[in-house]
Amino acid sequence: MAGFGFVSGLPLALSGFTLQQWLTERHIGLGEIGLTANIGLAYTLKFLWAPLLDQVAPPFGLARFGRRRGWLLAIQPLLALAVAALAFSGQAALWATMATAALVAFLSASQDIAIDAWRIETFPPEMQGEAMAGYVWGYRVAMLVSGAGAIAAAGFLGWSGSLLVVALLLALGPLVTLAAAEPEVARRVATAEGLPARVRAAVVEPFRQFLGRAGAPLILLYVPLFDFGEAMAGTMLAPFYRSLGFDRAAVAGATGVPSLVCTMTGIAVGGWLVARIGVARALISTGFAQMAAMAMYVWLAYSHGMHAVLFSTVMVESFVQALATAAFVSYLSGLCDAAFTATQYALLTSLAALAMHTVGGVSGFVAAAIGWPGFYALAMAAALPGMLVMLVILRRFPPGVPAEADAEAAT
Numbered sequence: 001m002a003g004f005g006f007v008s009g010l011p012l013a014l015s016g017f018t019l020q021q022w023l024t025e026r027h028i029g030l031g032e033i034g035l036t037a038n039i040g041l042a043y044t045l046k047f048l049w050a051p052l053l054d055q056v057a058p059p060f061g062l063a064r065f066g067r068r069r070g071w072l073l074a075i076q077p078l079l080a081l082a083v084a085a086l087a088f089s090g091q092a093a094l095w096a097t098m099a100t101a102a103l104v105a106f107l108s109a110s111q112d113i114a115i116d117a118w119r120i121e122t123f124p125p126e127m128q129g130e131a132m133a134g135y136v137w138g139y140r141v142a143m144l145v146s147g148a149g150a151i152a153a154a155g156f157l158g159w160s161g162s163l164l165v166v167a168l169l170l171a172l173g174p175l176v177t178l179a180a181a182e183p184e185v186a187r188r189v190a191t192a193e194g195l196p197a198r199v200r201a202a203v204v205e206p207f208r209q210f211l212g213r214a215g216a217p218l219i220l221l222y223v224p225l226f227d228f229g230e231a232m233a234g235t236m237l238a239p240f241y242r243s244l245g246f247d248r249a250a251v252a253g254a255t256g257v258p259s260l261v262c263t264m265t266g267i268a269v270g271g272w273l274v275a276r277i278g279v280a281r282a283l284i285s286t287g288f289a290q291m292a293a294m295a296m297y298v299w300l301a302y303s304h305g306m307h308a309v310l311f312s313t314v315m316v317e318s319f320v321q322a323l324a325t326a327a328f329v330s331y332l333s334g335l336c337d338a339a340f341t342a343t344q345y346a347l348l349t350s351l352a353a354l355a356m357h358t359v360g361g362v363s364g365f366v367a368a369a370i371g372w373p374g375f376y377a378l379a380m381a382a383a384l385p386g387m388l389v390m391l392v393i394l395r396r397f398p399p400g401v402p403a404e405a406d407a408e409a410a411t
Contacts, residue, residue, distance in 0.1 A: 001131045003176035004115045005138025007076065010170055011108035013147040014083060014163070015039040015101045020238035021151050021251070022159050028094065030239055034364020037235045039102045042109040044353040047346045050113045051203055066182030068118040072111065076173035079107040083170055087163035111173075116346065121183035136267060140260055145169065148256035151248055206343040210335075215397030219335065222389045224354040226287075226328055229294060229383030230321065233376060235363045240297075240372055245305040254307075254314040262318040269319075270326025279334060279399040282327035283390060290324040291383040293317055297376035328352075334399050 013019070015036070023033050057063045058070025065073055082104045089097040115135075123131045146166050153162040210216060241251050274282045296313040303309035332348045367375040 001119065001134035002138035003179070004118070005135035005140075006142045007170060007173040007176055008108070008112055008115055008135070009139035009142030010146045010166055011079060011083065011104050011111075013143055013150070014086060014166065015105040015108075017234075017238060017255075018147055018150050019101055020235070021248075022090075022154075023094075023097075024238050024242050025159075025248075026090070030236075030364040030368045032094065032364070033239055034235055034362060034367075036098070036101070037231070037363070039098065039105050040353070042102070042105040043112070044350050046109040046113055047203075047343075047350045049110070050343070050346055053110070053113050053117065065178075068114055068121070069177050069180060069182050071114045072118070072177040073174055075107055075111050075114065076170070076177065079104065079111060080167050080170040080173070082107055083167040084164060087160045087167060090159055113346070118180065118183060122181070137264070140263060144256060144260050148252040148259070152252040152256070155248055203343070206347065210344055210347075215393055218389060218393050218397070220351065222386060222393055223332070223348055223351045225386030225389055226352060228386055229291065229379045229381075232363045232366070232379040232382055233294060233297060236367050236375065239364075240301075240367075241310070243372065244300070244303070244310075246307075246310060250307060250310065254311050258311060258315050259318040262315045263322045266319040266322025267326050270323040271330075273323070274327055274330045279327065279331050280394045283331055283394065286320070286324040286327045287383075287387050287390060290320045291380060291387060293320040294376065294380040294383065298373055298380070301372040301376060331399060 019036055019039075020033050023036065053071050054067075058065070058067065058074050060074055062070035062073050064070070082100065086097070086100045086104055089100050119131050119135065150162045150166055153165060157165070238251075246254075270282070270286060273286065277285075293316050296316050300309050300313045332345065332352070335344070335348060363375075363379075366378070370378070
């Protein structure tokens, strides 16, 4: 799982912060940089083609490796080649760089679909938490490599050389896949007769079951609103840091090891908090903490390039965001029906990424219009609607009884 997490996390920054840093150094305008948020729509819309990976045999004669491994062995070499193509797109037109980054995001999202299916079908329910922990560790290390690591390496390898190193690391993906065992239950969905029946079983029924529960419309409203403020703030971080005078080394230093340590600590503390006080109270406390922590960006905007404020902002934000994410993921997991766990979780996580890849796309124009202090104050305020919807949901449709019972026992 750590290996799968590593190859899954590597491409993410190449359609996000690393790409934005690269374009900033190419002197691309704020509006165009903001539009890079739309490149990641593949992660939001991956549920649209996920049923194909269940119902269609892997291409290129790879079906002999099994349904899950066969698709991974088809996707992973193409993903490494796409990143290599992105490395050589620096001298091409901007649209060529954007299109190649979009292809990287599409192939990366497809790899995630197959890895998620492999995890769910390989491990019993009581080991899913441990499997996800290994995945998160590998994923976070990979994000450090393709984020701060790639930015720092660009200083002496150039951007093409730095991205080629990421492509070489992604080429290790098939080795991880070949070392994994094919799940024995991987073909269970194929028992449905005919493509229409398979589509109904894979997509329509999970939707129908979820929409039939109490509070479904409010839940579907809350999920994308959870990251509304962070979507605005995060998309503009690269040009924001550069406008304050922070060079590449300062950005890489702040977003590297200190950020990783704070993120992993936040995940651990968030998991402990959910177990200690229950999902509902953890959502409230961590959600408001995340919203309050965004005031650090406003402070940074007025700090006149102080490195200590940069490090403080990045570390506090990394910790609090991981804290809130731990509670949020626990809540999403509890929403999934046992009969449709994989599909409903994919749908919910896709919906959760909606704000990042839509609202984030216009954030550059907003920042250019009102300036950095006003922009980050607005981003902080944008988190409030999600918090208000969450409070209504928790009051009228609280999470499962066991979590609430634990919370009562703890008090």
